[in-house]
Amino acid sequence: MVIRKEKLDFLRLEDIDSSSSGIVIIPIAQFLHAKGNQNTLHSRSFFSLLLLTQGSLLMVADKTICTVEPNEIISLNSNCVCSFQHNASVEGCVILFTETFFMQRYNTDTLQYFNFLKINAINGFLLGEDEIYRCRHLVKLMQEEFHSLRVGSKDVLRNYLSILLQMLGRNMANDSVSTQMDEKEEKISLFESLVNEHYKVSRFPSFYADRLNISVNYLNRICREKRSASSGNMIRERIVLEAERLLYHTFKTVKEIAFELGFDNVPYFITFFKAKKGVSPEEFRRKQ
Numbered sequence: 001m002v003i004r005k006e007k008l009d010f011l012r013l014e015d016i017d018s019s020s021s022g023i024v025i026i027p028i029a030q031f032l033h034a035k036g037n038q039n040t041l042h043s044r045s046f047f048s049l050l051l052l053t054q055g056s057l058l059m060v061a062d063k064t065i066c067t068v069e070p071n072e073i074i075s076l077n078s079n080c081v082c083s084f085q086h087n088a089s090v091e092g093c094v095i096l097f098t099e100t101f102f103m104q105r106y107n108t109d110t111l112q113y114f115n116f117l118k119i120n121a122i123n124g125f126l127l128g129e130d131e132i133y134r135c136r137h138l139v140k141l142m143q144e145e146f147h148s149l150r151v152g153s154k155d156v157l158r159n160y161l162s163i164l165l166q167m168l169g170r171n172m173a174n175d176s177v178s179t180q181m182d183e184k185e186e187k188i189s190l191f192e193s194l195v196n197e198h199y200k201v202s203r204f205p206s207f208y209a210d211r212l213n214i215s216v217n218y219l220n221r222i223c224r225e226k227r228s229a230s231s232g233n234m235i236r237e238r239i240v241l242e243a244e245r246l247l248y249h250t251f252k253t254v255k256e257i258a259f260e261l262g263f264d265n266v267p268y269f270i271t272f273f274k275a276k277k278g279v280s281p282e283e284f285r286r287k288q
Contacts, residue, residue, distance in 0.1 A: 011044045013096055022101030023157055025139075025146040028052065028092040032084055043245075046096045047117055048076040049164070051139055055090030059083065061122040062241075063248055071132045073125040073168060079196055080121035081245050093139050097161060099193070101154075116169055118192065125168050138164050184222045187212055191219065191231065199238045200262045205231040240276045243269075247285045254281045 013020040016034045026034075028050060050057070050068065057068040060083045061076055068074055070092075076082060078099065099118075116123060127135060142160045145153050194208050202208070208231065209216045216231070223231045239261055246257045258269035273281050 009043070013046045013098060016096060021154065023095070023097040023146070023154070023161070025093065025095050025143050028057075028094050029090055031094040031096070032057075032090070043081050044076075044078055046098050047078050047102075048074075049095040049168075050074040050076070050092065051094075051135065052090070052092040053136070054092070057090055058085040062245060064122055066122075066124065068124075071127065073127065073135065075117055075120075075123040075125075075168065077117060077121045081249055093143065095139070095142065095161070095164075102158065102161065117165070118189065123168075125171050127171065131167070131171070135164065135167060138167070184226055187214065187219075187222055188226045191223070192234070195235055195238050199235055199242070200260070203235055203239070203262075205235070208235075236272075236276065240273065243273055243281065244277075244284065247281055257281065 013022070013024055016026070016031065017024045051073050052068050052070050054070055056070075059066060059068060059074070061080045066074075138160060142157060142164075145156050145160065190212060191208055194211055198207070205216050205219055209219045212219065219231045223229055223234060227234060229237070243257060243261060246252055246260065247254075250257075252260070254270065255266050258266045261269070263269035263272070270280055273284070277284055279287070
């Protein structure tokens with residue numbers, strides 16, 4: 001199922017709730033109809049946790065197509081392109097939050113659990129009966145706190161969110177959760193955030209090393225240690241990922257995509273893409 005449109009919309013938390021201050025908790029049906037969300041492709045500026053209690057939800061996150069069933073929880077990275085289709089009786093809750101909101105509770109105990117959201121575009125959690133009960137109860141407490149006007153509600157919500165992420169994180173078998181957050185991991189996390197923000201205009205590791213107040217050699221060393229890739233390769237992978245998204249989800253020409261990604265020379269973009277993917281941009285699109 002490939003859905004394409006002229007361009008990718010960008011969805012902000014303020015488009016869902018104009019009074020948002022970093023977190024929004026709403027019924028899933030309300031979220032799906034917000035800002036033309038249904039059947040509409042968009043990238044986003046926030047992270048999402050979807051808890052489905054009734055009905056089913058067909059979704060596309062980047063090139064991953066999946067069906068969400070009751071008692072499943074899905075997490076979505078702020079950096080993936082999504083669309084949704086659902087039946088009329090879908091019920092559940094969505095927790096939307098920005099990285100800034102979560103990072104205000106900045107400590108090494110919680111960052112390792114937040115890290116799996118950043119590394120993976122999409123995570124699925126099919127929980128046991130006891131776990132889903134606890135998650136539902138916690139989400140209910142979060143809903144009540146979100147709608148209250150009590151002093152300190154934001155801090156309480158951050159604590160609840162941290163607990164929920166830890167509950168989900170320990171259900172993951174991959175190493176991204178068990179990795180302990182240390183100074184190097186924090187630098188890598190900041191580097192990845194900077195790349196997401198500037199990759200279209202800044203492709204040289206020196207730009208990011210300067211922003212992080214470290215040398216390029218040190219940046220490369222910790223990238224290889226923590227991500228098994230050089231900093232330059234991580235930047236290039238981010239450019240290729242966006243190129244794939246635009247080829248997969250839009251009708252933009254290769255020339256338009258090249259210019260959008262900061263390439264002045266279209267043949268160079270084609271060569272760059274083929275070197276990373278083994279096929280030209282047009283061949284990649286035809287195979288989808």
